[in-house]
Amino acid sequence: GQQVMQIPQYQHVQEGEDFTTYCNSSTTLSNIQWYKQRPGGHPVFLIQLVKSGEVKKQKRLTFQFGEAKKNSSLHITATQTTDVGTYFCAEGGPFNKFYFGSGTKLNVKP
């Protein structure tokens, strides 16, 4: 199946710094979802993006879908230690089948 490429693989930031993870595809995406997985936990749904150029915000998190629907990003403003975890993008397919990226592991130093 199709696979989105996610970068970076790891990111270490100081608390208070911003963080961005990127998801890229060689083909046009129908939709994209973002998930967060805390260490030792399970993935938790954050948001779905469907429209070209869409921007959605959840408190300090900003999600964007590219104009060509081939890329997406998640930006966290002023990271906190509670933001620690792995962030996954997932490309939507038929029957709600989603293909997960490899994830970006975020570590926040207090």
Add this chain to the structure above:
Amino acid sequence: DAGVIQSPRHEVTEMGQEVTLRCKPISGHNSLFWYRQTMMRGLELLIYFNNNVPIDDSGMPEDRFSAKMPNASFSTLKIQPSEPRDSAVYFCASITSDGSYGYTFGSGTRLTVV
């Protein structure tokens, strides 16, 4: 709703033994997915069901793996015989028909085959 319920949370078994993982999806979710997560391969989709019918099992690694969904509230993933390379965290997830609220994952089963 208690969410997606998986059992057991942890399973340690010897190579060659049969392992059965269980999942109860959220009531009203008509699609159920089994994923496997390892450090090396990330989150891999194994099989998924729509309205209890298996749609795509192309992700099932070998004939040693099988999955069933006898009714809307229960699914099993069986490995027989188990091998050390099957060690991973196995997640079950369910989703509504429009998918707009994303997967709800269970807490997972951490399987260790020794």
